[in-house]
Amino acid sequence: MKTKLLMGGIAALAFMQSLNAAQAQSGEVTIASYDGIFQTEYMDTVIAAFEEAYPDITVNYYPMANSAATLGTLRAQRSAPQVDVVIFDVSVAKAATDEGLLAELDRDAVTNLNDLYDTAFTEGVNAAAVTFDNLVLLYNTGAISEAPTSWEALWDPAREGRVIIPAAPDIQGVALTIIANQLAGGESYLDGLDAGVEKMAELAPLVQTWEPTPDPYQPIMNAQADIGIGWNARGQIFSDQSNGSMGVVIPSEGSVYQINVIGTVEGSANEEAAKTFMNFALSPEAQALFTERMFYAPTNEKSEPSTEALDRTAATPERMETMIDINWLEVAQFREALTERWRREIIPRSR
Amino acid sequence: MNAAQAEPARSPFRLNGRQLVPILILPILLVNAISFLWPTFSLLRMSLNEPVAGGAIRETLTLQTYIDVMTDGFYLELVWNSIYLCSIITIVTLILSYPIALFIHRADPKWRSILTLMVISPLLVSAVVRTYGWVIILGDQGLINAFLMSTGLVERPARLIFNNFGVVVGLIEILMPYMILSLMAGFGRLDPRLEEAAQSLGAKRFTTLRRVTIPLTAPGIALGCLLVFVLSISSFVTPKLLGGGRVFLLATEIYDQSIVLLNWPLAASLSMLVLVIFGAALVVYSRIVKALD
Numbered sequence: 001m002k003t004k005l006l007m008g009g010i011a012a013l014a015f016m017q018s019l020n021a022a023q024a025q026s027g028e029v030t031i032a033s034y035d036g037i038f039q040t041e042y043m044d045t046v047i048a049a050f051e052e053a054y055p056d057i058t059v060n061y062y063p064m065a066n067s068a069a070t071l072g073t074l075r076a077q078r079s080a081p082q083v084d085v086v087i088f089d090v091s092v093a094k095a096a097t098d099e100g101l102l103a104e105l106d107r108d109a110v111t112n113l114n115d116l117y118d119t120a121f122t123e124g125v126n127a128a129a130v131t132f133d134n135l136v137l138l139y140n141t142g143a144i145s146e147a148p149t150s151w152e153a154l155w156d157p158a159r160e161g162r163v164i165i166p167a168a169p170d171i172q173g174v175a176l177t178i179i180a181n182q183l184a185g186g187e188s189y190l191d192g193l194d195a196g197v198e199k200m201a202e203l204a205p206l207v208q209t210w211e212p213t214p215d216p217y218q219p220i221m222n223a224q225a226d227i228g229i230g231w232n233a234r235g236q237i238f239s240d241q242s243n244g245s246m247g248v249v250i251p252s253e254g255s256v257y258q259i260n261v262i263g264t265v266e267g268s269a270n271e272e273a274a275k276t277f278m279n280f281a282l283s284p285e286a287q288a289l290f291t292e293r294m295f296y297a298p299t300n301e302k303s304e305p306s307t308e309a310l311d312r313t314a315a316t317p318e319r320m321e322t323m324i325d326i327n328w329l330e331v332a333q334f335r336e337a338l339t340e341r342w343r344r345e346i347i348p349r350s351r
Numbered sequence: 352m353n354a355a356q357a358e359p360a361r362s363p364f365r366l367n368g369r370q371l372v373p374i375l376i377l378p379i380l381l382v383n384a385i386s387f388l389w390p391t392f393s394l395l396r397m398s399l400n401e402p403v404a405g406g407a408i409r410e411t412l413t414l415q416t417y418i419d420v421m422t423d424g425f426y427l428e429l430v431w432n433s434i435y436l437c438s439i440i441t442i443v444t445l446i447l448s449y450p451i452a453l454f455i456h457r458a459d460p461k462w463r464s465i466l467t468l469m470v471i472s473p474l475l476v477s478a479v480v481r482t483y484g485w486v487i488i489l490g491d492q493g494l495i496n497a498f499l500m501s502t503g504l505v506e507r508p509a510r511l512i513f514n515n516f517g518v519v520v521g522l523i524e525i526l527m528p529y530m531i532l533s534l535m536a537g538f539g540r541l542d543p544r545l546e547e548a549a550q551s552l553g554a555k556r557f558t559t560l561r562r563v564t565i566p567l568t569a570p571g572i573a574l575g576c577l578l579v580f581v582l583s584i585s586s587f588v589t590p591k592l593l594g595g596g597r598v599f600l601l602a603t604e605i606y607d608q609s610i611v612l613l614n615w616p617l618a619a620s621l622s623m624l625v626l627v628i629f630g631a632a633l634v635v636y637s638r639i640v641k642a643l644d
Contacts (some may be wrong), residue, residue, distance in 0.1 A: 068610045071406070095406030095613055161491070161510070167596045169611040208491075209513045210596025224490065332405035336612055343425060343599070351514070351597060 009150045026056035029273040032070050033087035035063035037237055038294075045289045050280050057273050067092040074101040074265065081265045084274035087281075089171075090259040091332040093127045102126035102263040109275040112282035112300060119257075120299040122329060130281055131296035134314040136174045136232045138216060139247050143226040151179055155199075156226060160206050164219055164228035167210035168342040172229055174335055175256045175326070176200070177342075178299030182324060183253065190330060197341050204349035221246045233322070236295040236312050250314055254322030257314070260296075271302040280307060322348075391626070398619035406613030416620040426604075430624065433601045436515065440522050444530045444579050445572065447523065452534035452571075453564075457542065470531045478525050482592045485521045486512060489593075513595025521589045526582055530575040537571015569643050577636040581629055588638040601625050 009216055023108050031043065039061060047059050064070045066086035069115060074096055077083065086093075086102070104126050113128055116205050120129035137148055143162070144153075154163055164173040178189045180203075181196025189196070216230040217238040223245070232255075235248040259329050262281055264274040287298035291305035297315035310316060314323060366374070371575045398416060401409040420426045473481065488494045489511035496508040511517060541564065549559045566570070587602040594603065601621055609618035 057516070066610065067407075068613055071613065092406060092613065095403075098403070098405070098407040161508075169607055208595070211513075211591065211594065213592050224492070329405065334404075336404065339612070340425065347597060 025054055025273060025276055025330065026268045027270050027273040028058045028060065028276050029084045029270050030060040030061075030062055030082060031085045031277065032062040032064050032083040035065060037234060039063050041237070042290065043295045045293045046281055046286045049286060049289060050277060052298065053280065054276065057276065057286075059277070071096055075099070078267075081267050081269070083265050083266055084268040084270045085262065085277050085281075086261045087130055087260055089328075090122055090125060090127070090129070090261045091328045093125050093263060094122070094329050094332065096256070096263075097124060097126045101266055103268070103271070105263075106275060109272075110279040111280065112279050112284075115284070115300050115302050117299055117301055120259075122259075122261075122327075124329070125261065125263075127261035128282065129259045129299040130232070130262035131260045131290070131298055132299055132313075132315070133231045133258040133260070134234050134250065135172060135179070135229055135258070136235050136255065137227065137249040137251055138220045138235055139227045139249070140220050140223050140225070141245055141247050142223055144247075147247050147249055148227070149249065149252050151176075151183060151253055153251075154229075155203055155206070156207070156227075159226050161208050162226035163203070163206045164209050164212040164216055165203070165207055166212060166216060166229070167347060168171045169335060169339040171258065171328075171331075171335075172216070172231070173210075173342065174331060174338060175258070176229055177338065178256060178324060178326060178331075179253070186333060189326070192312075193338065193341075197338075197345055200342070200346045201349045204346050210347060210350070217246065230312065233294045233296045248312075250319060252322070255314060256323055256324045256326045259328065278323045286335045293348045394619045394622055395616055396568070398623050400609070400616045400619075402614045402616045408615055416616045419617070420620055420624065427619075429601060429604055430628075432599060433584055434628070436519065436600065437580050437600075440519055440526065440583045441576050441580045443519070444523050444526050446574060448527050448530040448534060448575070449572075451527075452531045452538065455531070455544075456535055456538040467535070471526050473525075474528050478504050478586075478588050479592070481525055482521050482589045485517065485593060489517055489520065512593050514597055515594075517593035517595070518590045518598050518600075521593045522583050522586060525586070525589060526579045529578050529582060533575035534568065534571045535580050537568050537574055541567050571638060573636055573639045573643070577632055580632055584628060585625065601628075 031047075033039070043061055047061065051057070051059055062083055064073065070086055070088045071092050073083060074081070074086065078101065083279075086096075088096075093102065102125075105113060105128060112240075116128055119132075137151065137153060139148060139153070145248065154165075165176065168174045168177065177193055177200055179196075180199040181189055184195035184199040186193065186195030190306050196311045208225055209219075210296065212225070212228065213304050215234070216228045217234060219225045220228055221238060221242040230248075231249065235246070239246045239248045262278055264271065264278055268274050282300055284298075284300045284303040287300045287303035288305040290296055291303070291313065292309045295309060295312045297310075297313040385627045397408075399414070400414050401411050401413055401415060403409055451470070455463055455470065458466055486493075490496070491508040493511070495511060496505075497595055499505045499509060511520075545567065546559050546563055549554075549563045554562065584600075585602055587606060590600050590603050591606070594600075601624070605621045605625070608614045608621065
């Protein structure tokens with residue numbers, strides 16, 4: 001905890017210095033992104049630091065239940081946008097770009113775009129990655145004393161009726177199908193997912209619910225289920241809050257990334273402040289701040305979070321080797337068809 | 352004071368009763384147009400757009416999503432499953448609510464308001480909270496399973512939620528107040544002297560119930576069934592929380608299509624389909640009411 005605080009402090013200091021050069025700006029900027037724990041932590045770290053650096057810019061946070069709700073808001077406000085900056089899932093950002101709702105990336109104003117990893121950019125999307133997350137195994141430490149190391153732990157017959165999986169169309173279910181496809185010896189997900197679907201059908205009889213509520217973390221923390229899947233960042237935070245009742249594992253076979261992107265809204269009335277915020281959110285310092293707090297892997301190559309924090313993300317050199325490369329835009333093309341297969345071939349096996 | 356004195360001077364703007372009606376109706380017409388007709392029209396318009404894989408929408412005029420829904424076995428099964436499950440819910444809710452409503456109707460007037468209040472009081476608690484209550488009661492470590500296991504009736508927890516059974520139980524409990532209130536509204540026609548007359552003429556209790564009480568209360572039954580059917584087919588939270596992703600209903604599918612898959616045209620088409628089912632239920636209801644009169 002002390003190291004974490006220290007690292008946070010150093011990052012904040014480094015960042016303050018870099019601001020001396022920053023132009024004094026004023027105005028207002030409205031950011032739409034996830035509600036709940038993401039909102040709390042983001043406001044407490046990145047937005048608080050931004051407000052300190054740019055005291056004349058007021059930041060409003062517009063909490064959204066999910067990325068689709070953000071897209072819905074952008075659609076509804078097309079002629080008079082009330083939101084200036086959005087942070088949401090990359091595949092939803094593609095739909096928003098296709099509909100002309102996101103302004104083009106401006107590398108002259110948002111200079112930190114030049115320091116992002118190549119994987120932060122997706123062709124045809126007017127937004128850049130602001131967080132990298134990945135799928136993880138979650139387990140109840142009371143029910144499973146030794147931390148599992150493989151995704152195969154989900155298929156353990158001893159877990160009958162104690163496994164929770166958010167089903168497709170949720171992207172966690174889609175991502176697990178792609179991982180299962182690899183476990184079952186299938187080739188790239190682009191060559192078909194028959195092996196993965198079959199493997200998921202074998203898992204179905206063990207599943208307690210395909211729709212864990214309110215999320216996959218609470219039932220495992222409360223021992224309503226033994227094992228399941230979720231996202232790393234939230235898993236890590238909830239694991240810390242659960243007093244050790246929930247463990248989080250990035251299995252040895254690797255995992256898949258989930259990408260949240262940041263972009264400015266087309267026709268925003270606060271274009272300049274929006275770009276200033278976007279540049280700030282992508283800065284090495286802001287990226288490190290958020291990694292320290294919420295364990296999303298940074299997207300800025302120059303960002304240097306503590307090793308302790310990085311160890312709890314998928315961004316260590318060994319893990320990066322094993323990650324399964326997924327293009328979410330390609331996945332979006334077959335997500336609906338895969339959902340159909342889930343409903344016909346997988347879920348009925350759990351009845 | 353005579354009539355001539357009381358009569359004020361006639362204003363040229365004074366309207367007679369017939370002229371006044373449209374003006375009095377105007378506010379509700381406006382509210383309906385803005386809050387119901389316009390959104391319904393927007394929904395209809397959206398259903399005629401073309402979805403693009405990945406979530407974008409192409410503005411056009413096509414019936415393709417309707418054709419897809421009508422020709423895809425999954426959606427037909429979805430419609431059938433929704434109607435079937437909601438019919439079961441309606442019937443069981445009626446069977447459970449009827450004796451309660453009758454009891455309250457016949458209770459001493461000083462108790463009647465307290466009993467009615469007790470029936471309505473669950474409505475003060477959100478459906479989400481009540482549904483979570485069922486998760487606690489019916490879950491693996493819940494009350495029912497704890498009892499069944501302690502008595503040795505079952506070895507492993509029985510699966511009571513995350514399936515059709517859980518959804519049916521949850522919705523029945525949530526919808527019972529509506530059914531009871533509708534039944535009580537229809538009990539006004541139930542004259543106790545008619546039941547007494549039937550019994551004095553030798554009818555047994557069950558015969559009296561079947562041939563006097565139920566026919567007299569039929570309008571209330573029809574109203575309650577309509578209300579519960581419509582509410583259950585459009586209910587979303589309870590099937591989402593208690594269905595465990597295994598129970599596919601129209602309302603949950605509309606959510607998935609609009610919020611998760613971003614296929615708004617398909618979600619809009621399914622919503623229009625729900626509207627058609629509502630219309631059909633209303634037609635059946637009005638026919639029944641007409642036949643009863």
